[in-house]
Amino acid sequence: MATNDPVCAYSTVLMGSPILLKLFELNEALARQVFRLIKQQENLLTVNRTPSEVMNVNLAAGQHPVNVSPSVFELIRCAKAVSLMPDSIFNFTIGPVVKCWKIGFQGNSVPSDAELQARLMRCNPQDVILDEKKQTVFLAKAGMEIDLGAIAKGYIADCVQALLHQQGISRALINLGGNVQTLGAPDSQAGWAIGLKKPFGAADELIGVIEVVNKSVVTSGIYERFFELDGQIYHHILDAKTGYPLDNELLSVTIISDRSIDGDIYTTLLYGMGVEKGIAYLAAHPALDAIFITRDKQVICSSSRQFNFALLDNRYQLSYWQ
16 A cells, blocks of 8 residues: 555454554554454454353353343344344354354365254244343353354454544554454545455455545455365355355455444345345445455446445456446
């Protein structure tokens, strides 16, 4: 990114991902504060180790309700509401099925249909009982698991943005391993330049660059975690109704929004809808924009209201729906 401003970059590894913070001042104390905030939130939300509030809920499945902090309760309430939307493939109770596939964790075999169906019986968001007054969460069936990983990074990115605002920072970028949230823009630049990875390309291969100001950019694609068996690709975006990877015309969806948590939510929802239904949905939600990349090498932008996009790979065709 070319800019006349000195950019101070700070990095670490948290949540199993590289974390990058860009500021326009040397401020190691603030960087440490940001990374400490991310670590604190990760410790509340992780399902990979104890103690965490989410793990406590999972361990009590079928036994008793668990008290959680207000922020975790609100995140669970949000995840349940999105999971119950009509035709939503977002399902924060799909943990038992995810563990069955092990995609991204040395998984290389296809579970039997019987095993998937048995696990899907424990993946009903309606069985997550919330008591707002007591701030408790109860998983009604033994063996149920909730997983906030699909929205945790977005939520944490928004927390970082709020902290930076509180500290009087007007220009910054935070990248939480794919969830990018920006404040302002570098001087003499149209916006923060964020590369979009080419599906199934090399690690540093970009399909294009998007420029945004005060926006979040979140991408979900089938190339992020997958395995191939007998010429068939099995990816991590699962259909909550069947338990199998969702099969449609899309390779990835990128959401441009104010809040990064919305990017997390709607990349999943719009991937499930496909291009045509996704575009129709966005027409009623003008605060959101999307970039769809299809299997037949189309890059389809819902509009250009909130971003500029430069295509870098001439094997793909760029078009704007509006």
